[in-house]
Amino acid sequence: MTAKPHRVVIVGAGFGGLETTYRLAGSPVEITLIDRRNHHLFQPLLYQVATASLATSDIAWPIRHLMRARREVTTLFATVSGVDAERRAVLLDDGSEVPYDTLVLATGVRHAYFGHDEWEQFAPGLKTLEDATTLRRHILVAFERAERETDPARRAARLTFVIIGAGPTGVELAGTIAEMAHHTLPGDFRNIDTRKARVVLIEAGPRVLAGFADDLSAYAQASLEKIGVEVVLGQPVTEVDRDGVVHGGQRLNAKTRIWAAGVRASPAAEWLNAPADRAGRVEVADDLTVPGHPDVFAIGDTVTIPAWDGKPVPGIAPAAKQQGRYVANLIKARLRGEKLGPFRYKHAGSLAQIGKRLAVIDFGRVKLRGAIAWWIWGIAHIYFLIGLRHRLAVALTWLWIYVRDQRAARLITQGSSKVVG
Amino acid sequence: MTAKPHRVVIVGAGFGGLETTYRLAGSPVEITLIDRRNHHLFQPLLYQVATASLATSDIAWPIRHLMRARREVTTLFATVSGVDAERRAVLLDDGSEVPYDTLVLATGVRHAYFGHDEWEQFAPGLKTLEDATTLRRHILVAFERAERETDPARRAARLTFVIIGAGPTGVELAGTIAEMAHHTLPGDFRNIDTRKARVVLIEAGPRVLAGFADDLSAYAQASLEKIGVEVVLGQPVTEVDRDGVVHGGQRLNAKTRIWAAGVRASPAAEWLNAPADRAGRVEVADDLTVPGHPDVFAIGDTVTIPAWDGKPVPGIAPAAKQQGRYVANLIKARLRGEKLGPFRYKHAGSLAQIGKRLAVIDFGRVKLRGAIAWWIWGIAHIYFLIGLRHRLAVALTWLWIYVRDQRAARLITQGSSKVVG
Known part of the structure; x- marks a missing residue:
């Protein structure tokens, strides 16, 4: 050496x-x-920050703290x-x-917006912590605006949530927003029935969760529909603007649009x-x-x-x-002056949460669905979080959502009631 | 009726x-x-969000959720x-x-800035959740910038934190920043020794914690100095700009300035x-x-x-x-057609946390200080939080800080490494 x-x-x-x-x-x-960024982000759970389930600090770690014991590592922000x-x-x-x-x-x-970069302002995506708190604000403000809206058509547009793209992120967002509307929020509002909110999941391809086996896709779609998500397949979105989206030649008025497509x-x-x-x-x-x-x-x-x-x-x-x-x-x-063979990917499985007690897992030969899949999904995600404190915090939060349907992180930040949109 | x-x-x-x-x-x-705002804020612990100890959702509650069982209450955002x-x-x-x-x-x-509104951009205050995450970013970015700075004078300015005003908020901020620098951050950085950071608490009046008894003020000051805070008394700040502050005719170069004065x-x-x-x-x-x-x-x-x-x-x-x-x-x-006598204030006591295991409590006749005061301070604050989930979450977080000196919420958000300042 x-x-x-x-x-x-x-x-x-x-x-x-x-x-x-x-x-x-x-x-x-x-x-x-x-x-x-100064933090490592546990992206598989980012949609839970966007839907007010987890706090930002539950799924992020300061990078230099993770490396503190490694004297040979210099962290550069x-x-x-x-x-x-x-x-x-x-x-x-x-x-x-x-x-x-x-x-x-x-x-x-x-x-990415397939050459339609102007759509980004109308349909934000979800990759960073800021994206997640921005989306959280969008979703919560939509319900607040609907509560104060007297015009029925405008109120309906406030209560329509469009998710574009039905991969795992789109499915998880749609399922969680539907559950918020049906289980977390009713009773909090006086003028609107949040259970009447429409959650529309639009996918250009022929099925949801295209990376999973066919029967799990079908099960996921049926489960989403059961918890109140409208699933639209085979229709690419051809227009996105401040009032809604166009798909299959039809306009859908929706004040909240989320991009999970590309x-x-x-x-x-x-x-x-x-x-x-x-x-x-x-x-x-x-x-x-x-x-x-x-x-x-x-x-x-x-x-x-x-x-x-x-x-x-x-x-x-x-x-x-x-x-x-x-x-x-x-x-x-x-x-060491040695060689190594080429990289070989070994697929362990695909997981997606659909709702509070619903998930699908595709291990290849073994396929799981429903409550058992949801428990494995939850335990696996807690296991992969770094550090005991994060595991305890997330487990405590999920327990609360499971038992009481309360989502603690329902905070509208970065702006007062005067939010644009 | x-x-x-x-x-x-x-x-x-x-x-x-x-x-x-x-x-x-x-x-x-x-x-x-x-x-x-859509949330009630537990302001007494806001400084803990600003110093990366607690998450925003630990100290805030959606107002309409608090009122969900009260059918006669309409919440308006x-x-x-x-x-x-x-x-x-x-x-x-x-x-x-x-x-x-x-x-x-x-x-x-x-x-308020006593007629110097232009100081706000250089010395932000602490009243809202956004103020707290902004301050948190300021503080964490200061250490990051110092790590990359090669000029000794500029590095020293990055590592100097000035808190203006020594009421409870100023004392609590100064104490917590000093403890971060001395106990949480050392070992995470390679080029700087965070223990050399200067935390300067400047107060125009003759003592810290003016609302407390004289001997508790003296104790608080001695405790602050013991954990590494420089306390400057009787000197109003006469200038605040992007490079630092002026007090007592002297310029102090400091890249982080926090307003806790008025x-x-x-x-x-x-x-x-x-x-x-x-x-x-x-x-x-x-x-x-x-x-x-x-x-x-x-x-x-x-x-x-x-x-x-x-x-x-x-x-x-x-x-x-x-x-x-x-x-x-x-x-x-x-x-009921009845009358009521005038309002009478009954002072229960004053509490302030100085450091991790240090606090002062002024109950009037009974005065407490040190570790016993800290435990009472902690238990009282957890008690006054709303809801079991928040109490458990804050207790868990404090336990972690107490035992391991780790602060989970050390997240720089709202901007990448390209932060202005």
């Missing part, structure tokens, strides 16, 4: 970047972990603006640089002039390096891997973690 | 307004409770713009009105052309009515009552609650 340790720079402290950092523990490396691959340096937006020997890009995705990768591919798919995802080699850059890895949502089962590797936390683990192992092997 | 119930309109759902509403339960009245006392109607900013037979104004205060009442006095003191507080009659308006009460922080012990009634939660209870009783007495 030389006196100068190998410098690994990891951009992005999501599931992939964090796992790479964890798995490099004990290696002769010096790690710089860069994120433009900074925004990356590019990569100079020739000089092997990450460029920051304040003009400074961070040199690397090995670079790992785990920069994730944002929502994502676009972070500009990692542009930074490196790397091959990318239509969504901007880097087409990495089978060892997860960026073609032409053997010292640069890209992992997680920001890449596309055609491997698994004919289908691409899904953009879920376990997949990102597997890639992080593989890259850490490959870096360690290289430092 | 007539067929038409007596209409009571209560503006403001703080401690005073909420207590009035609670105490009117069972009376032949129809209540409209108006607030421009709206901003009041004035009062038409002649026509007996509250005017809302959307042009609509709410008629009343009896009006209760419990509209609170905002921070308040200004809401415009209730202006709405009614009522007599007011310099801070805009309504000078109410001894039955808490606004002079010239026998059907309009004003209570809580928005009024000044010269009664107690030569000193004015303090602007604390128990005082507001006593006034709310008195007004509810007076309204009920009037409805």
